[in-house]
Amino acid sequence: MYPFLKRTLDLLIALFGLVLLSPLLIAIAIWVKVSSRGPVVYAGVRVGKDGVPFRMLKLRTMVPNADRIGGSSTTADDARLTSAGRFLRRFKLDELPQLINVLRGDMSFVGPRPQVEWAVKLYTAEERRLLSVRPGITDFASLRFRNEAEILRGSTDPDRDYLEKIAPHKIHLGLYYVRHCSFVVDAKILAATLLALAGVDPSWCFPPAAARA
Numbered sequence: 001m002y003p004f005l006k007r008t009l010d011l012l013i014a015l016f017g018l019v020l021l022s023p024l025l026i027a028i029a030i031w032v033k034v035s036s037r038g039p040v041v042y043a044g045v046r047v048g049k050d051g052v053p054f055r056m057l058k059l060r061t062m063v064p065n066a067d068r069i070g071g072s073s074t075t076a077d078d079a080r081l082t083s084a085g086r087f088l089r090r091f092k093l094d095e096l097p098q099l100i101n102v103l104r105g106d107m108s109f110v111g112p113r114p115q116v117e118w119a120v121k122l123y124t125a126e127e128r129r130l131l132s133v134r135p136g137i138t139d140f141a142s143l144r145f146r147n148e149a150e151i152l153r154g155s156t157d158p159d160r161d162y163l164e165k166i167a168p169h170k171i172h173l174g175l176y177y178v179r180h181c182s183f184v185v186d187a188k189i190l191a192a193t194l195l196a197l198a199g200v201d202p203s204w205c206f207p208p209a210a211a212r213a
Helices: 002-035 083-090 098-104 127-132 140-144 158-180 183-197 208-212
Strands: 041-047 053-059 108-110 136-138
Touching: 002 053, 002 083, 002 098, 002 108, 002 183, 053 098, 108 183, 127 158, 136 140, 136 183, 140 158, 140 183
Parallel strands: 108 136
Antiparallel strands: 041 053
């Protein structure tokens, strides 16, 4: 029952959000275009529900061909970030085009963040349970590691440090979500996400184990 309700709410909120935020999206798109050369939108391949790949949309925050210059993990002092990109990432505004992914059915508002293909290939059989639900724009792990770029600041190998220091905790939280997905859990995560954007510590919504992660 809840999966149907969840999808219905995703559609309604995404449609309303796109209409409401379209002026902001247009303004940001113009800023991205005039501030640096390259496309406005970045469409990176991610792995979705049941292991099906899709193109996750983001406003471009890095120089063109950034994925060929460095790895898939980004640090706070990453030279590939544009001036506009640093601002957009700080306030998560680069994620706004993912409302389109939600409408398409690629993503949900709440769910484990979609990963690149090479990271998914490293999953154990248990960890592949993360692919049993639609990936989301936000989740426990996104909130717990909202300062991920700062954690990786100064790293000489961000992808390795991500796999060793961050990924295990994210996977643990993602599996917790898969086991406990419900309307109440999703509502808590969405509320914590909105409050976090306003500067409120989101740790109140974390499952007990997250405090030790």
